[in-house]
Amino acid sequence: MFVIVLALIASACASTPTVVPQPSAIAYSRTGGIAGFNDQLTIDVNGKATLTRRTGKFDFTLDDKTLKQIQTAFQTAGFATVPEDSLPARPVPDGFTYVVVYQGRTVRTGDTAIPEKLQPILQMLNRIVDSGGK
Structure with missing residues (x-):
């Protein structure tokens, strides 16, 4: 029991938020800021997205153009080479x-x-989060 409590305390003190992606193509987390944001966005390969914020959970679908732009941005950026x-x-x-x-x-x-x-x-992911998926 004591070990479990210590493990829970240690995990609560982690300084870097953890994104636990579901089966999705993209998972994104934006935390911090003066207002203490905790925004989580997941986008699956078909463009179905879920945005979770302090104000609630929102499900929506990205249009094909936006989904393609995001995929192209990852490829163009060489995401695999970013530290x-x-x-x-x-x-x-x-x-x-x-x-x-x-x-x-x-x-x-x-x-x-x-x-x-x-x-x-x-920038692209923040636009989606800031728009609330609209």
């Missing part, structure tokens, strides 16, 4: 932490350390 640990050397007060999972590969980054190749991908 998996692209976090800032020091925590950024009120900064965002981003976790992107694509084709089973996870990249973690944060404000002030976002690799240039990853910026267009984050």
Whole structure:
């Protein structure tokens, strides 16, 4: 019992959020900021998406054009070559932490350390999150 409690306490102290992707092509997490965001987005290979925010859970389907643009952005960026640990050397007060999972590969980054190749991908995913899937 004591070991379980210690394990739970240790896991609660983790500084980097974890995205647990379901069978999806893309899983995205944006956490932090001055407002304490905790946004989770998953997109499956057919464009069916789920956005989970503090305000609720939203299911929607991306149109074919948007889905293709996202897939192209990942390919153009060379996502497979982006360092998996692209976090800032020091925590950024009120900064965002981003976790992107694509084709089973996870990249973690944060404000002030976002690799240039990853910026267009984050912009696209942030637009989807900010629009609430509309």
